[in-house]
Amino acid sequence: MEGWSDGTYNSVLDDNFKEVCPEKVIKFKPPLYKQRYQFVKDLVDRHEPKKVADMGCGDTKLLRLLKVYPCIQLLVGVDINEEKLQSNGHYLSPYLGEFVKPRDLDLTVTLYHGSVVERDSRLLGFDLITCIELIEHLDSDDLARFPEVVFGYLSPGMIVISTPNLEFNPLFPTMTLRDADHKFEWSRMEFQTCLQQERVLKFVLVGELLVQVEHLRLRQQRMLREEEGARGPQPQAPPLLLGAVFTEAEQARIESSPKPFCEGDKFCIPLRRLLAYPKLHRLRLDEDRMRRLIADSVCLSRDGSAVVVDLHSSWDRWPEEN
Numbered sequence: 506m507e508g509w510s511d512g513t514y515n516s517v518l519d520d521n522f523k524e525v526c527p528e529k530v531i532k533f534k535p536p537l538y539k540q541r542y543q544f545v546k547d548l549v550d551r552h553e554p555k556k557v558a559d560m561g562c563g564d565t566k567l568l569r570l571l572k573v574y575p576c577i578q579l580l581v582g583v584d585i586n587e588e589k590l591q592s593n594g595h596y597l598s599p600y601l602g603e604f605v606k607p608r609d610l611d612l613t614v615t616l617y618h619g620s621v622v623e624r625d626s627r628l629l630g631f632d633l634i635t636c637i638e639l640i641e642h643l644d645s646d647d648l649a650r651f652p653e654v655v656f657g658y659l660s661p662g663m664i665v666i667s668t669p670n671l672e673f674n675p676l677f678p679t680m681t682l683r684d685a686d687h688k689f690e691w692s693r694m695e696f697q698t699c700l701q702q703e704r705v706l707k708f709v710l711v712g713e714l715l716v717q718v719e720h721l722r723l724r725q726q727r728m729l730r731e732e733e734g735a736r737g738p739q740p741q742a743p744p745l746l747l748g749a750v751f752t753e754a755e756q757a758r759i760e761s762s763p764k765p766f767c768e769g770d771k772f773c774i775p776l777r778r779l780l781a782y783p784k785l786h787r788l789r790l791d792e793d794r795m796r797r798l799i800a801d802s803v804c805l806s807r808d809g810s811a812v813v814v815d816l817h818s819s820w821d822r823w824p825e826e827n
């Protein structure tokens with residue numbers, strides 16, 4: 506949405522702003538905040554998320570725009586500023602028209618007072634999390650925790666992060682930072698390197714991988730027990746962890762990848778199998794890069810093609826049969 510207007514980076518210019526006078530006072534058309542919200546609205550139109558959270562929701566403007574979408578069933582706003590939440594929460598109450606013509610699917614709207622860098626289990630399992638003009642307000646400690654909490658812990662289906670583009674600042678009069686509370690402003694390159702650095706990728710990858718490995722291991726145990734047949738009362742099996750529902754294409758991709766297998770008490774899951782699961786597939790890694798990233802975090806088979814775990818882990822809650 507932003508770019509230079511001095512001709513240096515014309516490739517990133519678009520029609521959304523105009524230079525209106527020679528003193529380089531620029532006006533965005535539509536205003537930038539509307540462009541940001543429109544981006545999110547377009548995404549919601551395209552992907553129809555059910556559970557959406559807006560972190561740093563401020564005066565709840567974006568939430569107000571999103572609550573009209575019929576696909577959304579849970580809309581959550583989080584902000585560290587409790588006063589803002591209290592004075593703007595009422596804007597999210599149902600309009601009169603909503604009583605006259607109710608929605609097909611119920612919508613729950615909730616505001617939480619809290620910080621985006623605190624792990625909050627109420628925000629797990631969301632389809633979309635937005636952080637609009639939020640990260641530049643985080644101090645360095647919080648900024649360092651942000652990717653691990655949002656990508657690693659919350660791990661939503663989609664995430665939108667917007668922050669001012671430093672490359673535009675020369676176009677504004679007497680500009681150092683655009684807001685007194687901004688802790689930094691980044692160029693596009695800094696944004697990419699700071700938020701998509703290898704460390705974060707590794708963190709997200711290993712986290713997702715461990716969840717998937719555990720899920721497959723428990724499923725394998727369950728299958729083996731079923732094969733052995735029911736003899737006497739069975740200890741209750743743990744629930745399957747993910748309960749994920751796959752699309753046909755995802756299912757086909759998983760089934761066409763190499764299958765997990767047992768070698769004695771060792772359970773081996775080919776990396777290509779793991780890469781077929783949606784959350785890992787979305788990281789767009791090839792097998793070699795994945796192997797390099799996980800090598801010091803998991804046990805690999807001798808040829809490096811599979812993750813190896815003990816089929817019966819010592820901390821399994823359900824006891825082994827005699």
Ligand SMILES: C[S@@+](CC[C@H](N)C(=O)[O-])C[C@H]1O[C@@H](n2cnc3c(N)ncnc32)[C@H](O)[C@@H]1O
Nearest residue numbers: 561562563584585586619620621637638639642
């Ligand atoms: C510039 S405002 C953006 C508000 C809104 N997202 C928008 O686009 O209009 C930044 C918001 O982030 C909130 N904020 C700052 N640090 C936060 C944190 N650690 N966790 C959650 N919210 C935070 C502030 O209180 C403020 O409401």
Ligand SMILES: [Mg+2]
Nearest residue numbers: 638641684687
């Ligand atoms: Mg800001």
